[in-house]
Amino acid sequence: xxxxxxxxxxxxxxxxxxxxxxxxxxxxxxxxxxxxxxxxxxxxxxxxxxxxxxxxxxxxxxxxxxxxxxxxxxxxxxxxxxxxxxxxxxxxxxxxxxxxxxxxxxxxxxxxxxxxxxxxxxxxxxxxxxxxxxxxxxxxxxxxxxxxxxxxxxxxxxxxxxxxxxxxxxxxxxxxxxxxxxxxxxxxxxxxxxxxxxxxxxxxxxxxxxxxxxxxxxxxxxxxxxxxxxxxxxxxxxxxxxxxxxxxxxxxxxxxxxxxxxxxxxxxxxxxxxxxxxxxxxxxxxxxxxxxxxxxxxxxxxxxxxxxxxxxxxxxxxxxxxxxxxxxxxxxxxxxxxxxxxxxxxxxxxxxxxxxxxxxxxxxxxxxxxxxxxxxxxxxxxxxxxxxxxxxxxxxxxxxxxxxxxxxxxxx
Numbered sequence: 001x002x003x004x005x006x007x008x009x010x011x012x013x014x015x016x017x018x019x020x021x022x023x024x025x026x027x028x029x030x031x032x033x034x035x036x037x038x039x040x041x042x043x044x045x046x047x048x049x050x051x052x053x054x055x056x057x058x059x060x061x062x063x064x065x066x067x068x069x070x071x072x073x074x075x076x077x078x079x080x081x082x083x084x085x086x087x088x089x090x091x092x093x094x095x096x097x098x099x100x101x102x103x104x105x106x107x108x109x110x111x112x113x114x115x116x117x118x119x120x121x122x123x124x125x126x127x128x129x130x131x132x133x134x135x136x137x138x139x140x141x142x143x144x145x146x147x148x149x150x151x152x153x154x155x156x157x158x159x160x161x162x163x164x165x166x167x168x169x170x171x172x173x174x175x176x177x178x179x180x181x182x183x184x185x186x187x188x189x190x191x192x193x194x195x196x197x198x199x200x201x202x203x204x205x206x207x208x209x210x211x212x213x214x215x216x217x218x219x220x221x222x223x224x225x226x227x228x229x230x231x232x233x234x235x236x237x238x239x240x241x242x243x244x245x246x247x248x249x250x251x252x253x254x255x256x257x258x259x260x261x262x263x264x265x266x267x268x269x270x271x272x273x274x275x276x277x278x279x280x281x282x283x284x285x286x287x288x289x290x291x292x293x294x295x296x297x298x299x300x301x302x303x304x305x306x307x308x309x310x311x312x313x314x315x316x317x318x319x320x321x322x323x324x325x326x327x328x329x330x331x332x333x334x335x336x337x338x339x340x341x342x343x344x345x346x347x348x349x350x351x352x353x354x355x356x357x358x359x360x361x362x363x364x365x366x367x368x369x370x371x372x373x374x375x376x377x378x379x380x381x382x383x384x385x386x387x388x389x390x391x392x393x394x395x396x397x398x399x400x401x402x403x404x405x406x407x408x409x410x411x412x
Contacts, residue, residue: 198246
């Protein structure tokens with residue numbers, strides 16, 4: 001089975017005008033290493049993305065703010081000022097030098113932020129005091145982890161300004177050398193707050209019906225196309241996702257409508273976060289790609305599936321429900337992940353405690369794998385077993401040999 005999945009992962013993939021050499025995608029992951037308070041990408045970010053670039057591979061950046069009011073966390077990058085554009089250009093140049101491609105995820109946090117980050121009261125679709133009072137919801141601020149600040153509902157006339165910020169940032173993305181942009185419409189951020197009816201109680205043209213609640217997303221996509229081209233725009237959604245206090249009374253109808261509505265544009269891809277994960281946590285182990293399976297019957301372009309998948313069980317590609325697979329935590333711990341999957345090499349263990357350490361720890365200090373001449377004859381055996389961490393694979397003589405040569409531990 002692993003050989004079948006591996007073969008599919010390393011076939012060519014077309015997204016718009018771009019031909020990818022493999023289908024292993026590095027998804028957006030907020031790592032909070034941008035300069036504060038400027039939001040300029042740092043030298044550490046340059047090193048981090050350079051390490052993870054691969055020939056013909058696709059990197060999607062972490063959530064990148066389109067405006068001061070759109071910022072969500074201390075250390076998250078931005079793309080609305082010239083100096084931020086210059087900072088990102090260094091990174092895209094480095095990724096392109098390896099033969100890789102890079103899309104920037106455009107983001108407005110909405111209510112998921114704090115006044116110490118934005119400098120103003122957070123905005124959203126509708127006011128919900130239970131959100132900022134929820135002791136389980138936190139954002140990263142200059143003063144550490146705090147609950148979100150009280151928010152206010154956007155006036156109808158203000159929404160055009162938000163759309164204008166997306167339009168302007170798309171132009172900046174092109175200046176910064178990005179190959180395309182991704183709209184963040186998932187995980188409880190602003191566009192998701194408009195999409196789902198537990199957070200959208202509006203009575204204007206942006207609330208009520210599914211069509212109205214989808215209006216902001218559609219207006220944003222339409223605003224991005226002149227600056228980028230429709231086939232260089234992707235959208236990320238989280239059908240049935242409950243992270244960040246989200247929920248909808250009829251998520252199946254909502255996201256089927258979203259997928260159908262997006263068909264008219266000819267987008268680069270639809271990026272689907274599976275409900276088997278909630279934020280960074282796997283909450284439904286063993287569940288298949290149910291969202292990608294359903295939406296692939298509706299959306300007529302490529303689909304990226306994200307959901308805590310393992311390299312040796314990424315059957316979502318092999319069975320045709322998704323065109324590409326996003327591997328989050330494994331890309332954090334394995335800067336050379338495509339090579340490791342292709343050759344069936346063991347994976348570094350992922351340490352969540354260093355995800356938001358603000359320095360090089362757990363960011364740029366994960367090692368790439370060095371293939372020594374003595375190991376190469378045994379690679380065929382490892383390809384058959386696959387990478388990643390099953391007891392059967394660890395029992396093989398090849399794994400014991402690798403462990404003795406490379407210091408691999410029992411967590412892969």
